[in-house]
Amino acid sequence: MSTALPVLKSSDFTSDQDIRWCPGCGDYAILAQMKKVLPEIGVPPEKTVFISGIGCSSRFPYYINSYGVHSIHGRAPALATGLRVTRPDLSVWVITGDGDALSIGGNHFIHCLRRNLDVNVILFNNRIYGLTKGQYSPTSFSGQVTKSTPMGAVDHPLNPMMVAVGAEATFIARSVDSNIKHLAYTLKRAAAHKGTSFVEVYQNCNVFNDGAWAYAQDKATRDDTTIELEHGKPMIFGKDRDRGIRLNGLTPEIVDLSTSGVKEDDLLFHDERGDAMHAFLLARMRRPDFPEPIGVFRDIQRETFDEGMRFQAQSAIEKKGRGDLQKLFSGGDTWKVA
Amino acid sequence: MSIETKSLETTKPVQNVSGITVRLCGDSGDGMQLLGTQLTNTSALAGNDIATFPDFPAEIRAPRGTRAGVSGFQVQFASHEVHTPGDTLDALVAMNPAALVTNLADLRKGGLLIVNEDSFDDRDLKLAKLKTCPLEDPSMENYRLVKVAMTRLTKEAVAEFGLGVKEADRCKNFFAMGLVYWLYGRGMDATLRFIHGKFAAGSPVVAKANEKALQAGWSFGETIEALGHSYQVDAAELPAGHYRNMMGNQAMAWGLLAASHRSKKDIFYASYPITPASDILHEMVKFKNYGVMTFQAEDEIAAVCSAIGAAYGGQMAVTTSSGPGIALKGEAMGLAVMLELPLLIINVQRGGPSTGLPTKTEQSDLLQVMFGRNGEAPIPVIAAQSPGDCFNVIQDAWMLATQLMSPVIVLSDGYIANGSEPWAIPDVSRMTPIKVEHPGPKTDDNPFLPYSRNELLARPWAIPGTEGLMHRVGGLEKEDGTGNISYDPDNHQKMTNIRAQKVENAAKLLPPQQVYGPQNGELLVLSWGGTYGACLTAVQRAQRDGRSVSHVHLRYLNPMPSNLGEILSHFDKVLMPELNLGQLRMLVRSKYLVDAIGLNKMKGKPFTVGEVYEKICEHSTISATPAARPQIVKVG
Numbered sequence A: 001m002s003t004a005l006p007v008l009k010s011s012d013f014t015s016d017q018d019i020r021w022c023p024g025c026g027d028y029a030i031l032a033q034m035k036k037v038l039p040e041i042g043v044p045p046e047k048t049v050f051i052s053g054i055g056c057s058s059r060f061p062y063y064i065n066s067y068g069v070h071s072i073h074g075r076a077p078a079l080a081t082g083l084r085v086t087r088p089d090l091s092v093w094v095i096t097g098d099g100d101a102l103s104i105g106g107n108h109f110i111h112c113l114r115r116n117l118d119v120n121v122i123l124f125n126n127r128i129y130g131l132t133k134g135q136y137s138p139t140s141f142s143g144q145v146t147k148s149t150p151m152g153a154v155d156h157p158l159n160p161m162m163v164a165v166g167a168e169a170t171f172i173a174r175s176v177d178s179n180i181k182h183l184a185y186t187l188k189r190a191a192a193h194k195g196t197s198f199v200e201v202y203q204n205c206n207v208f209n210d211g212a213w214a215y216a217q218d219k220a221t222r223d224d225t226t227i228e229l230e231h232g233k234p235m236i237f238g239k240d241r242d243r244g245i246r247l248n249g250l251t252p253e254i255v256d257l258s259t260s261g262v263k264e265d266d267l268l269f270h271d272e273r274g275d276a277m278h279a280f281l282l283a284r285m286r287r288p289d290f291p292e293p294i295g296v297f298r299d300i301q302r303e304t305f306d307e308g309m310r311f312q313a314q315s316a317i318e319k320k321g322r323g324d325l326q327k328l329f330s331g332g333d334t335w336k337v338a
Numbered sequence B: 001m002s003i004e005t006k007s008l009e010t011t012k013p014v015q016n017v018s019g020i021t022v023r024l025c026g027d028s029g030d031g032m033q034l035l036g037t038q039l040t041n042t043s044a045l046a047g048n049d050i051a052t053f054p055d056f057p058a059e060i061r062a063p064r065g066t067r068a069g070v071s072g073f074q075v076q077f078a079s080h081e082v083h084t085p086g087d088t089l090d091a092l093v094a095m096n097p098a099a100l101v102t103n104l105a106d107l108r109k110g111g112l113l114i115v116n117e118d119s120f121d122d123r124d125l126k127l128a129k130l131k132t133c134p135l136e137d138p139s140m141e142n143y144r145l146v147k148v149a150m151t152r153l154t155k156e157a158v159a160e161f162g163l164g165v166k167e168a169d170r171c172k173n174f175f176a177m178g179l180v181y182w183l184y185g186r187g188m189d190a191t192l193r194f195i196h197g198k199f200a201a202g203s204p205v206v207a208k209a210n211e212k213a214l215q216a217g218w219s220f221g222e223t224i225e226a227l228g229h230s231y232q233v234d235a236a237e238l239p240a241g242h243y244r245n246m247m248g249n250q251a252m253a254w255g256l257l258a259a260s261h262r263s264k265k266d267i268f269y270a271s272y273p274i275t276p277a278s279d280i281l282h283e284m285v286k287f288k289n290y291g292v293m294t295f296q297a298e299d300e301i302a303a304v305c306s307a308i309g310a311a312y313g314g315q316m317a318v319t320t321s322s323g324p325g326i327a328l329k330g331e332a333m334g335l336a337v338m339l340e341l342p343l344l345i346i347n348v349q350r351g352g353p354s355t356g357l358p359t360k361t362e363q364s365d366l367l368q369v370m371f372g373r374n375g376e377a378p379i380p381v382i383a384a385q386s387p388g389d390c391f392n393v394i395q396d397a398w399m400l401a402t403q404l405m406s407p408v409i410v411l412s413d414g415y416i417a418n419g420s421e422p423w424a425i426p427d428v429s430r431m432t433p434i435k436v437e438h439p440g441p442k443t444d445d446n447p448f449l450p451y452s453r454n455e456l457l458a459r460p461w462a463i464p465g466t467e468g469l470m471h472r473v474g475g476l477e478k479e480d481g482t483g484n485i486s487y488d489p490d491n492h493q494k495m496t497n498i499r500a501q502k503v504e505n506a507a508k509l510l511p512p513q514q515v516y517g518p519q520n521g522e523l524l525v526l527s528w529g530g531t532y533g534a535c536l537t538a539v540q541r542a543q544r545d546g547r548s549v550s551h552v553h554l555r556y557l558n559p560m561p562s563n564l565g566e567i568l569s570h571f572d573k574v575l576m577p578e579l580n581l582g583q584l585r586m587l588v589r590s591k592y593l594v595d596a597i598g599l600n601k602m603k604g605k606p607f608t609v610g611e612v613y614e615k616i617c618e619h620s621t622i623s624a625t626p627a628a629r630p631q632i633v634k635v636g
Helices: A027-041 A057-063 A076-086 A098-104 A106-115 A160-166 A180-192 A276-284 A305-320 A325-330 B032-045 B097-106 B122-127 B138-142 B150-161 B165-169 B172-183 B189-199 B204-223 B248-263 B278-290 B300-312 B323-339 B366-371 B389-404 B414-418 B489-504 B529-545 B564-568 B583-592 B609-618
Strands: A048-052 A067-070 A091-097 A120-125 A171-176 A197-202 A226-228 A243-248 A251-256 A292-299 A334-337 B014-016 B019-027 B049-055 B070-078 B089-094 B107-116 B144-148 B230-232 B241-247 B267-271 B292-296 B316-321 B343-349 B381-383 B407-413 B420-424 B472-474 B521-528 B549-554 B556-558 B571-578 B597-600
Touching (some): A027 A057, A027 A120, A048 A076, A057 A067, A057 A091, A067 B300, A076 A091, A076 A106, A076 A305, A076 B267, A076 B292, A091 A098, A098 A106, A098 A120, A120 A180, A160 A171, A160 A197, A160 A276, A160 A292, A180 A197, A180 A292, A325 B248, B019 B032, B019 B097, B032 B049, B032 B070, B032 B172, B032 B241, B032 B420, B097 B107, B107 B138, B165 B204, B172 B204, B189 B204, B248 B267, B248 B278, B248 B292, B248 B316, B248 B343, B248 B389, B267 B278, B267 B300, B300 B316, B323 B407, B323 B472, B343 B414, B366 B556, B381 B389, B389 B407, B407 B414, B407 B529, B521 B564, B521 B583, B529 B549, B529 B571, B529 B609, B549 B564, B564 B571
Parallel strands (some): A048 A067, A171 A197, A226 A292, B014 B230, B019 B089, B267 B316, B316 B343, B343 B407, B521 B549, B521 B571
Antiparallel strands (some): A171 A292, A243 A251, B049 B420, B241 B420, B381 B556
């Protein structure tokens, strides 16, 4: 009898549900990559749980053959907390969107990150409310005209990466729906990290906000508009890899490697395990002033919330022994009536 | 640990009385709650039946000496059964002018009034907004006024320990305690043990000073001429057993442990701090070695949602709050209804609306917990009737939650939560199990149906990690059986009916309603929750008068007991006392078409027995001479 574990296939994670996203939606690409990497991660479907909130992205759990909860708006990290701390044997994924995680669920999002709960949070950022048909979201750009902002959004947009750095998340990454190889790699990295893994995915809503990330998706432009992060490597970008990021004091600046005489060694080197300041600086790099970093911004180790909770439970038992209910009830000041 | 305790015996005459109601009041920083708790414990240990009513402001340290800052603790201890902290006071201890003027109205004529006369100076009178000293008022002749220079006497008593002025002054609540202990013949051993445990390690000098102040207070009582005799309250004739003093919030926590033990389920307890529910959290954190995991969430919504997540994973999931927090949890409670997962939601009610009266009691969240969710989202509701009863209702709730696969709401209130009474210690080995089952790995090719039903309409509690049972649940309407998303009109009708019927099925798991007193008659007093003691005592008094009145106290509010309609039909009138504007009355009137009469109070205080008794008299006649009445048998 063979004791080898069965090899998992993508089809093992395919549920029997009809997918109801709009044709052409970026969510399909993310689903496909997720189903591709889940077998490679090696956690069987029955040990995998997907928890989502509300929104287009949050339909995701229905389409994966695992355990799943499609919960209420913004609250997926809270549900995941209760499940993860009590069930260390499970692999828990949180699927959320820009409205779900950053608007109605902002509180749970930051507390999940700062606690370092061992879950993977994948934020599908399409900079719009899709399921409610086209209102602006907290990541919509200032001045964006939408169904609820005919004169343009007054709000300054929220930068999810800066929120993640501010909450001292231990794993922060960004990828793009159409960049499938990079996306698959990023999801795997997220799964491998112990603690909250936060991944922002640039996701196109082709119905209500088509082309919001075109610059990052289009093969013709993306080398110039994004910069792929590589740990320990100098930050170089451009189709001809002729431009780099150099630090001028605390401020990053773009330098032309072909004309300025600046050498690669003078550039900013990416360090996933560096100070939060480094990740913050990357988070601040936005279009049109800078190419936007794609990849793992930060990957550090810190005790996870679930580990801490379980450690306390274990040490309480080690110190006091397993609780005896009768002793508790009968202890302290009591009296007898004959 | 060894403490030298002297068995102090008074040499003055002792008057035997059947019960005493005393209130201790002073500044919220004066340690009145501690004084009250100690007197309660000591009286319980003396074998008295007890009922307590702590009453304190929401502010932690309201401005010193002001009326707003007055904190009080009332306790009734008796040699007979008591169910309330008492209506009028036999004795009032007032530590300052503000405490005196805000509490004097409750002291009976001829009652004992002990004041700290050192506090009746110009400054404290001014803080209490008094132009003249109330101690010189002619109305003082109505009371047995004993003026005690507590500040000065305490200072002198503890002088040998070299404490600072403030520290020495802080000992005066123990001086007052010693005096009260002398007055009621209470042993000091338990309180000396308490002082030792609380102060000895951190500050041995403070421990010694407090012990000395306690003893000085006792000796003062023994010495002064103004107190000619002390009182003796004999042990009450409680049913045989082993007892301890129990507060409501503590009973709730211990009941959770018992339910966990009976169902062999570890607890995930998620909460956000809120008065008056936080003490349940404070109690639960002590039990990590009992399989309890506590989670102080970032907000009320996270608390309930994390509990739902834990329930999905197979834990005994609990969340607690008070009205404002329950409002925030509303949407998630609807999710729990839709997911059909067992979940306990405890609401320790307080005065509302909005922030309302955080430290005061009220029963005004009944309709909120019945209906405060979008859609048809029925949830069973059970209400505790007394501090000790919290231990029972929470176990009933967990039994219902697991047998029906449903969230269950337990109502307590500020009065029950902070009140205390003697509690018969149960025999853990005789507790019956609560059976909880999870389906095992799938062994055949048939599809797993997460929304299939048993005879109670409960669905299977399949938990992650089980091979072959992968399924998705969510807030969208589900297809019967498969649990798949369904927008089918007939399916929605069917699922709505199933969810309603499932909650109705709870009545099959619960005992029928009992009636206290005759099964038929002129008047039925129908009550629920924390008003139990006042209603029962008022009914007993009216029954002794020869009035045709019976009492039904509801613990199960949704669904109501299956025989309630039948019971109601046997009485001419139904009187419903509630600390709201008639919320249960609205439900009873609509469900049973009974023209129930309300007795409604919204003062942040529990009913007095007198208030209920008066209303009973208004709606009943004396139909039998007291002697001729048959013996009333207590049931339930």
